[in-house]
Amino acid sequence: MYLDRAARAGLAAAALVLGACRSTPPGPNVVTVTARDFSFEAPAEIPAGLTTFRLVNDGPSLHHIQLIKLEDGKTADDYVAALKAGGPPPRWASLAGGPNPPEPGSSTSATVALEPGSYAMICFVPAADGMPHVLKGMVHPFKVTGAAAAGVPEPTADVVVKLVDFDFQLSAPLTAGRHTIRVENAGSQPHEVAIIRLAPGKTPADIGAWAGKPVGPAPGTLEGGVSGIMPGAHAWANVDLPPGDYALMCFFPDATDGKPHFVHGMAKLVHVS
């Protein structure tokens, strides 16, 4: 019967699709992290290799994930103590990326290659009193174990954003919709990219002015990005951008004068259409 044959053809097509899925190379390991004021709900142990951190922000504040790789047997407590002591960033800690903030009640993700070792997951976003969330207890120690699985290809990016001292260089104009953005630090200092859709009439400078002590609603909508990575490192931001005017921002303090990098030029207006 005609219908039966059509149904059989449909089943055969479905089987082909399933077969194709099975032969697709494995993707990055996905780790879901829930952030809230002021804690992370995250695993204590994560396998080495390409890892997509999916950050679910339960709010009420903005949060991100800044991964810190700890060397020399140092712990997350040592890192927090070093932050409290002030001074230059400790040599035994390196910034290993992570997703920059989505809106409260929303989620975003970023992919990084995790080397085995000891890590701290922290949030540098300042509270309304100006104190970074990490100093309010937003720190989660974890271990990365094992060897990276072989044959997991790096994510395929459709846009590259180079972080330089002090600018964002885009390989192509950003268009509305889903993107995997490869973020490369081609500068001499740690950098990040926060992707923020500007509220009508607002500028990147308005974001900078608001961010130091974020009282009241942001003059824009947080759309993710990649938190701090070291010079020479790269990571990927997975975003879904509505059209609009955007600010690309780096909030890292400058190694020389301590001012945030956006003051030095890492506050770029980008039109997404």
Ligand SMILES: [Cu+2]
């Ligand atoms: Cu920077």
